[in-house]
Amino acid sequence: MKFPMYLDNHSTTPMDPRVLETMLPYFVEKFGNSASRNHAFGWEAEEAVENARKQIARLIHADPKELVFTSGATESDNLALKGVVEMYREKGDHVITSMTEHRAVLDTAKALETKRGIKVTYLPVDKTGMVSPNDVRNAITDKTVLISIMLANNEIGTINPIKEIGRIAKEKGILFHCDATQGVGKIPVDVQEMGIDLMSFTAHKIYGPKGVGALYVRKKGPRVRIAPIIDGGGHERGMRSGTLPVPLIVGFGKACELCEQEMAAESVRLATMRDRLQAGIMNTLDEVYLNGHPTQRLPHNLNISFAYVEGESLLMGVKEIALSSGSACTSATLEPSYVLRALGVGSDLAHSSIRFGLGRFNTDEEVEYTIKRIIETVTRLREMSPLYEMAKEGIDLKNVQWAAH
Amino acid sequence: MAYSEKVVEHFNHPRNMGSFKKDEEGVGTGIVGAPECGDVMKLQIKVQGDKIVDAKFKTFGCGSAIASSSLATEWMKGKTLEEAGKIKNTDIVQELNLPPVKIHCSVLAEDAIKAALTDYKKKAEQPK
Numbered sequence: 047m048k049f050p051m052y053l054d055n056h057s058t059t060p061m062d063p064r065v066l067e068t069m070l071p072y073f074v075e076k077f078g079n080s081a082s083r084n085h086a087f088g089w090e091a092e093e094a095v096e097n098a099r100k101q102i103a104r105l106i107h108a109d110p111k112e113l114v115f116t117s118g119a120t121e122s123d124n125l126a127l128k129g130v131v132e133m134y135r136e137k138g139d140h141v142i143t144s145m146t147e148h149r150a151v152l153d154t155a156k157a158l159e160t161k162r163g164i165k166v167t168y169l170p171v172d173k174t175g176m177v178s179p180n181d182v183r184n185a186i187t188d189k190t191v192l193i194s195i196m197l198a199n200n201e202i203g204t205i206n207p208i209k210e211i212g213r214i215a216k217e218k219g220i221l222f223h224c225d226a227t228q229g230v231g232k233i234p235v236d237v238q239e240m241g242i243d244l245m246s247f248t249a250h251k252i253y254g255p256k257g258v259g260a261l262y263v264r265k266k267g268p269r270v271r272i273a274p275i276i277d278g279g280g281h282e283r284g285m286r287s288g289t290l291p292v293p294l295i296v297g298f299g300k301a302c303e304l305c306e307q308e309m310a311a312e313s314v315r316l317a318t319m320r321d322r323l324q325a326g327i328m329n330t331l332d333e334v335y336l337n338g339h340p341t342q343r344l345p346h347n348l349n350i351s352f353a354y355v356e357g358e359s360l361l362m363g364v365k366e367i368a369l370s371s372g373s374a375c376t377s378a379t380l381e382p383s384y385v386l387r388a389l390g391v392g393s394d395l396a397h398s399s400i401r402f403g404l405g406r407f408n409t410d411e412e413v414e415y416t417i418k419r420i421i422e423t424v425t426r427l428r429e430m431s432p433l434y435e436m437a438k439e440g441i442d443l444k445n446v447q448w449a450a451h
Numbered sequence: 452m453a454y455s456e457k458v459v460e461h462f463n464h465p466r467n468m469g470s471f472k473k474d475e476e477g478v479g480t481g482i483v484g485a486p487e488c489g490d491v492m493k494l495q496i497k498v499q500g501d502k503i504v505d506a507k508f509k510t511f512g513c514g515s516a517i518a519s520s521s522l523a524t525e526w527m528k529g530k531t532l533e534e535a536g537k538i539k540n541t542d543i544v545q546e547l548n549l550p551p552v553k554i555h556c557s558v559l560a561e562d563a564i565k566a567a568l569t570d571y572k573k574k575a576e577q578p579k
Contacts, residue, residue, distance in 0.1 A: 356489055358513035362454060362462055374489050375513035380552065382489065394486035430468055430517065432493035432509040433486060448485035449566065 051412050054368045055251075055346060055405035056200050056228060061297070062253035062406065068300040069255065072293035080290050081281060091292045098299025102260060105302040106226075106245065107236040114261045114282045115290055115298075119227040120150040122246035122261035123194075125286065126223045127154045129272030130192045130244070131164055134221075138189035144169045144177045144206075145388040147196050150246075151225055155194075165189070171388050174339035175204035183214050193222050197229035201372065201385040201401055202338030203347025205233065212241025221270060227251055227259075231305030232313060232344055237262055243270050249294065253406060254301030258294035261286075308406075316404050317345035319413050323402060324348050326417035331424055333437075337372075337386060337399060346404040351386075351395040354434035355427040360400055363423035367416055372399035394433075394443075454514055455548040461518035466525045469507045471495045479571020483562045486511065490556065492520045494563040496527060496535070498571055503527050503535055508563075515553040519543050519560035527564065532571070538564055 052060065072094060080095045082088025099110040116122045131141065143155055145168045158164040167185045171177055177195055186193075193215050198205045208224055215222035223244040226235055231252035237245060248259030263285065264270045278287040328334050333353035349372075352360065357371030370376065372383030374397060382396035391399075402416070428434040433443060454462075470493075471478045477498045484491040490512040497505040506524035510517045522543055527535045543549070543557035 354511060356512050356516075359462070359517055362459070362514040365454075373513070375515075392487070393489070397486075397489035430465065430509055431511045432482065432491055433511045435470065435493075435509060443486060448491070449483050449562075 047409075047411055047415060049366045050368055051366060051415070052368045053402050053404060053408065053412070053416060054370050055403035055408075056401065057370060057403065058250050058256065059253045059405050060407060061255060062301065062304060064304060065254055065297045065300045069293040069297040072296050076292075078292070080292055081279070091290075094292055094296050095290055098295045101299035101303040101306075105235070105306045106230065106247075106262060107238050108262050109265060112262055112265050114263055114285045115295055116259050116261055116286055117257060118250070118259035119148075119225065119246045119248035120259075122248070122259050123148070123150040123225055124154050125261050125272065125275050126244045126246060127151065127158060127192065127194060128275050129285070130221055130223070130270075131158055131162065132273035133271050134191040138187075138191045139163065140165045140167070140187055140189040141192045141194065142167045142169065142182060142185045142190060143194040144171060144196070146171050146175055146177075146199055146201075146385045147194070148200060148225060148227070151194055151196070169195075171204075173390055174342070175199055175202045175337075175385070175389050176339060176342065177206050177211070179207055179210040179214055182211050183218075186214075186218050186220060190218075190220050193220055195222075195224060197224050197226040197235065198233070198344050199338070199385060200228045201383060202349045202389070203228075203343035204339040205229065205342045205344065208240045208242070215243070216241050221268075228344060231302065231309060232346065234309070237264070243268070244272075249298040249301055252301045252305050255294045255297040258291055258298050260298070312406060313345040316408075319404055319408065319410060320346055320348050320402070322410070323404070323413050323417060324350075326414070327420055330417075330421050334424075335391075335395060337389065337391060348402040348404075349399060350402075351391065351399040352424050353395065353398060354431045354437060355424055356397050357399055359427055360398075360420075360423055363427060364416075364419045367419060370401045370403075372401070373397040455550075457547045458514050458518040458549070461521040461547070462514045465508075465517060465521045467505075467507050467521065467528075468509065470509060471497055471505075471507055477571075479567045479569075479574065481563045481566025481568070481570055483566050484512070484559055489513070490516050490559055492516065492559055492563040494520060494523060494527075494560075494567045496567045496571055498532065498575075501531050501533075503530055503532065512556065512559075513553070515547065515549055516556040516559065518547050519549075519556045520563060522546060523560045523564055532568055535564060536568055 078087025078091035080091035245262040250256040337349040357373030358375035386396040540557035540561040
């Protein structure tokens with residue numbers, strides 16, 4: 047086993063060596079600008095980009111012409127929301143999204159509210175983190191121009207009923223954007239079947255390079271138009287100017303191709319390891335709680351709250367294993383996870399949560415090691431915890447008068 | 452931003468972790484913080500005469516909170532009640548190299564010290 051061990055694959059993934067290999071020629075040898083139309087350097091770069099477009103489009107069942115390359119899913123989310131709102135301003139000024147979206151969607155929506163006077167409805171989620179298609183339907187007004195709901199949540203792994211939501215959007219004639227960053231390459235994604243009109247995703251979550259992502263923009267049924275947020279040369283059919291990062295795109299393409307080939311088997315393997323991790327921890331320790339949907343969740347995700355133990359201290363205790371937590375102490379803003387809060391999980395349990403993200407390069411051995419270390423560390427920290435002591439004495443912590451400052 | 456070495460040291464080898472019985476003679480207990488905040492510290496002192504002869508802590512919180520309370524028990528042992536009351540959170544910050552975002556852990560530790568001292572004094576004043 048190699049240390050430190052990496053079990054934080056929702057945050058980013060290591061590049062697959064096969065992906066790196068396909069990228070290398072495009073840095074030093076085939077370094078042309080894909081927009082140079084008049085020489086072989088440009089033509090070979092363009093060919094590489096178009097080939098990657100095909101590979102990426104195949105994974106999501108889209109047409110290659112429907113892909114706009116961006117710097118990543120954050121930019122794609124920005125482009126989708128701002129681009130649609132701007133383009134369809136005459137039609138309306140209302141956007142529907144959910145409370146558990148990634149900050150790239152939430153902060154963009156907030157910016158649209160503040161700076162452009164757009165009205166945004168943030169739909170709640172149920173206790174498992176799922177958005178209700180009925181809530182979407184009921185929130186639609188005659189001014190709604192966009193619905194934006196994520197495919198799968200990055201913290202708790204819950205998979206939303208995208209197909210139903212897509213159907214409602216189509217019925218009501220409203221554009222449907224899906225932030226599919228955590229789902230593409232992990233579960234089957236079909237923009238036709240799911241009724242998706244715009245979709246964000248990125249390379250670095252699927253063993254590709256950081257710095258490149260895409261926005262799928264539907265061309266038929268309906269033809270979606272978006273206003274660009276970056277001007278300057280009109281690349282990507284005027285939707286996103288700027289020289290394309292050819293080597294990154296080549297890597298993105300290869301990463302998608304590998305996912306297409308390996309996803310079925312890989313998702314079964316990861317789900318088995320994840321189930322083993324879950325059982326190993328939850329069948330041994332008491333007062334541990336699963337966050338997110340028990341079955342409608344990403345195969346490689348696990349999110350557990352360990353009562354009476356704070357998340358950052360648990361991470362410190364297993365610092366040879368890379369994980370993440372919903373604790374306030376681990377966030378830049380000192381706020382506990384807003385996703386867990388939206389589920390109705392109490393702040394104390396939000397502070398006690400750990401997210402595990404398995405990936406292509408994790409092994410059964412690593413899972414067994416992690417189970418052992420988590421159990422050891424939680425046990426040790428509970429010995430150190432005044433809350434555990436009080437709970438064992440039979441004190442109901444909810445009735446205690448805390449002297450918080 | 453890797454963890455500070457001193458914080459990790461206290462975390463791996465906490466000083467004086469544990470509990471005295473709350474109603475034991477000469478024991479003062481301070482509990483500060485709240486579970487919703489992600490920080491709860493319990494600091495206990497055992498006093499003989501006017502000296503703190505022993506101290507114990509238990510903490511629910513991040514590594515810096517654990518280290519701050521562990522350090523507090525280390526510093527309190529052997530001090531008089533008055534001296535212990537002079538321990539400032541800034542001393543803790545300096546000793547553990549706490550970054551700005553973790554300063555509140557040291558503040559909580561100082562509060563816990565004061566709470567333990569107050570509790571001891573209150574109990575000492577009660578008629579037996």
